[in-house]
Amino acid sequence: xxxxxxxxxxxxxxxxxxxxxxxxxxxxxxxxxxxxxxxxxxxxxxxxxxxxxxxxxxxxxxxxxxxxxxxxxxxxxxxxxxxxxxxxxxxxxxxxxxxxxxxxxxxxxxxxxxxxxxxxxxxxxxxxxxxxxxxxxxxxxxxxxxxxxxxxxxxxxxxxxxxxxxxxxxxxxxxxxxxxxxxxxxxxxxxxxxxxxxxxxxxxxxxxxxxxxxxxxxxxxxxxxxxxxxxxxxxxxxxxxxxxxxxxxxxxxxxxxxxxxxxxxxxxxxxxxxxxxxxxxxxxxxxxxxxxxxxxxxxxxxxxxxxxxxxxxxxxxxxxxxxxxxxxxxxxxxxxxxxxxxxxxxxxxxxxxxxxxxxxxxxxxxxxxxxxxxxx
Amino acid sequence: xxxxxxxxxxxxxxxxxxxxxxxxxxxxxxxxxxxxxxxxxxxxxxxxxxxxxxxxxxxxxxxxxxxxxxxxxxxxxxxxxxxxxxxxxxxxxxxxxxxxxxxxxxxxxxxxxxxxxxxxxxxxxxxxxxxxxxxxxxxxxxxxxxxxxxxxxxxxxxxxxxxxxxxxxxxxxxxxxxxxxxxxxxxxxxxxxxxxxxxxxxxxxxxxxxxxxxxxxxxxxxxxxxxxxxxxxxxxxxxxxxxxxxxxxxxxxxxxxxxxxxxxxxxxxxxxxxxxxxxxxxxxxxxxxxx
Numbered sequence: 001x002x003x004x005x006x007x008x009x010x011x012x013x014x015x016x017x018x019x020x021x022x023x024x025x026x027x028x029x030x031x032x033x034x035x036x037x038x039x040x041x042x043x044x045x046x047x048x049x050x051x052x053x054x055x056x057x058x059x060x061x062x063x064x065x066x067x068x069x070x071x072x073x074x075x076x077x078x079x080x081x082x083x084x085x086x087x088x089x090x091x092x093x094x095x096x097x098x099x100x101x102x103x104x105x106x107x108x109x110x111x112x113x114x115x116x117x118x119x120x121x122x123x124x125x126x127x128x129x130x131x132x133x134x135x136x137x138x139x140x141x142x143x144x145x146x147x148x149x150x151x152x153x154x155x156x157x158x159x160x161x162x163x164x165x166x167x168x169x170x171x172x173x174x175x176x177x178x179x180x181x182x183x184x185x186x187x188x189x190x191x192x193x194x195x196x197x198x199x200x201x202x203x204x205x206x207x208x209x210x211x212x213x214x215x216x217x218x219x220x221x222x223x224x225x226x227x228x229x230x231x232x233x234x235x236x237x238x239x240x241x242x243x244x245x246x247x248x249x250x251x252x253x254x255x256x257x258x259x260x261x262x263x264x265x266x267x268x269x270x271x272x273x274x275x276x277x278x279x280x281x282x283x284x285x286x287x288x289x290x291x292x293x294x295x296x297x298x299x300x301x302x303x304x305x306x307x308x309x310x311x312x313x314x315x316x317x318x319x320x321x322x323x324x325x326x327x328x329x330x331x332x333x334x335x336x337x338x339x340x341x342x343x344x345x346x347x348x349x350x351x352x353x354x355x356x357x358x359x360x361x362x363x364x365x366x367x368x369x370x371x372x373x374x375x376x
Numbered sequence: 377x378x379x380x381x382x383x384x385x386x387x388x389x390x391x392x393x394x395x396x397x398x399x400x401x402x403x404x405x406x407x408x409x410x411x412x413x414x415x416x417x418x419x420x421x422x423x424x425x426x427x428x429x430x431x432x433x434x435x436x437x438x439x440x441x442x443x444x445x446x447x448x449x450x451x452x453x454x455x456x457x458x459x460x461x462x463x464x465x466x467x468x469x470x471x472x473x474x475x476x477x478x479x480x481x482x483x484x485x486x487x488x489x490x491x492x493x494x495x496x497x498x499x500x501x502x503x504x505x506x507x508x509x510x511x512x513x514x515x516x517x518x519x520x521x522x523x524x525x526x527x528x529x530x531x532x533x534x535x536x537x538x539x540x541x542x543x544x545x546x547x548x549x550x551x552x553x554x555x556x557x558x559x560x561x562x563x564x565x566x567x568x569x570x571x572x573x574x575x576x577x578x579x580x581x582x583x584x585x586x587x588x589x590x591x592x593x594x595x596x597x598x599x600x601x602x603x604x605x606x607x608x609x610x611x612x613x614x615x616x617x618x619x620x621x622x623x624x625x626x627x628x629x630x631x632x633x634x635x636x637x638x639x640x641x642x643x644x645x646x647x648x649x650x651x652x653x654x655x656x657x658x659x660x661x662x663x664x665x666x667x
Contacts, residue, residue, distance in 0.1 A: 240504070
């Protein structure tokens with residue numbers, strides 16, 4: 001008697017389980033494979049990026065999620081800022097964890113290798129990578145939010161040529177695909193307007209001391225030193241060490257690499273320094289304000305450009321999925337993203353045929369320890 | 377003009393070299409006395425920098441006091457690391473100890489990331505941005521401080537090991553642990569003191585270098601790598617070797633960075649390891665150990 005009751009209970013439980021299981025299946029979350037540098041020197045930038053995504057996902061989930069009630073869920077992977085780790089993370093995301101879309105590509109070297117894993121298999125939103133080849137050699141489901149370093153340098157070099165009154169310049173750049181391209185671009189663009197390029201020093205992403213390179217650059221006596229630093233820790237060290245070697249000239253910060261933490265860590269060394277960015281912190285876009293407020297509720301860091309890019313990726317994914325009515329029809333999702341301009345927290349964004357975004361580029365300057373946009 | 381740049385690069389190199397010496401001395405001390413290769417050594421460097429940061433921030437003390445507090449606190453952690461890890465493992469095979477130390481390193485790094493956060497931090501020092509100018513040479517006060525404190529500490533360590541009772545016990549243990557134990561040397565105490573010294577030295581290096589660069593929880597892997605290059609160059613277990621090896625590595629890197637490219641400076645460290653291992657595996661000052 002007892003036994004049969006047990007069996008009945010068990011059967012009932014099974015039945016109930018399958019019913020609840022089925023209903024949970026309907027409302028399964030949309031899983032976003034989030035591949036970012038979560039350890040190593042780029043860890044902080046990765047953290048800012050992921051926090052930006054989480055704040056936007058929370059905003060969207062609060063309003064009921066996507067596709068009629070499915071929540072957005074981030075599945076996080078650490079690429080350590082290494083191309084190899086990025087590749088294996090993308091493989092794991094697709095093959096083992098079966099995520100719906102992938103957001104990644106914070107550093108160019110990672111994006112350039114990772115895109116071969118995602119090629120034509122999954123919707124892949126690349127974020128802060130600036131190397132033109134990310135989209136130039138991209139694939140039919142690949143999109144990139146940031147402006148390419150070529151687009152940035154076109155805008156930035158005009159300002160440097162017309163407004164800064166320099167005769168000579170020297171560079172200190174990171175030794176990777178992005179850094180090498182930067183030097184090439186600026187050599188050409190600044191050369192054209194008559195600024196003489198005195199030299200360039202490459203550094204590696206593990207370096208912690210730059211006095212050697214800076215001593216060499218200082219000896220060339222340039223009017224300005226252009227610093228291309230993609231991670232906050234190294235950037236702040238370089239800006240401080242420029243002053244510590246006794247260099248008195250102008251410092252120029254590379255495009256898209258300005259954030260509040262960098263300003264805080266660099267202290268006086270960044271005061272008055274220019275950069276260009278897609279993110280104007282003093283913008284009054286209501287979407288940006290709502291996101292920044294949510295971010296402030298969830299995290300203690302100040303929102304940064306890299307976080308807005310992550311948020312924008314989530315915003316676009318949610319928008320496209322709702323428009324298409326499916327999370328996996330990549331053909332349609334890609335077509336939808338390219339079809340019309342999208343309103344996002346960074347303003348209006350459009351994509352061209354190869355998935356490259358066109359967004360506003362602002363000139364920014366550090367004033368009294370705050371990043372402010374320069375109104376011309 | 378060119379001589380000034382050369383002199384400046386040598387000065388840069390000597391200061392960087394002195395931090396390598398401080399890191400490598402602890403590493404080589406633990407090896408020579410206890411025959412332990414400690415991969416977690418770099419983590420004590422990281423802790424030294426972070427403790428300085430937090431001592432200054434939470435206790436509100438000035439940089440120098442914070443650095444002293446951090447050094448002592450990490451030295452005390454050395455006692456703990458010894459009690460919990462290295463002393464219980466002393467009878468195990470060398471590889472077991474080596475792998476355990478790697479585990480300890482990972483534990484401390486990830487613990488650090490969890491506890492301190494991944495954001496880079498800056499150890500504020502009044503000397504960091506103050507420039508000392510000698511002719512056309514430019515050095516910050518902080519970098520002078522690194523060199524001077526490093527030199528004084530090493531001198532003191534040398535005197536301690538040569539002349540103090542404890543130093544003699546450590547040397548006896550290095551030569552023959554069983555023999556030393558038979559003559560009444562307290563091996564347990566030798567272990568403790570050696571770890572206190574090694575961890576303290578690493579922490580001091582972290583506290584001194586903190587204000588010259590940003591710190592983050594994975595910075596220890598950089599430190600231990602530099603330490604090993606120096607130790608291989610100078611010879612495992614040799615303190616004069618660590619001194620000369622560290623200073624030479626610093627200067628070689630600075631000159632290579634200055635006259636070839638900074639991009640190469642790191643590769644040169646690895647090249648040194650390979651050349652030394654091929655040509656003089658015991659290191660420049662090492663005592664050949666055949667087993």
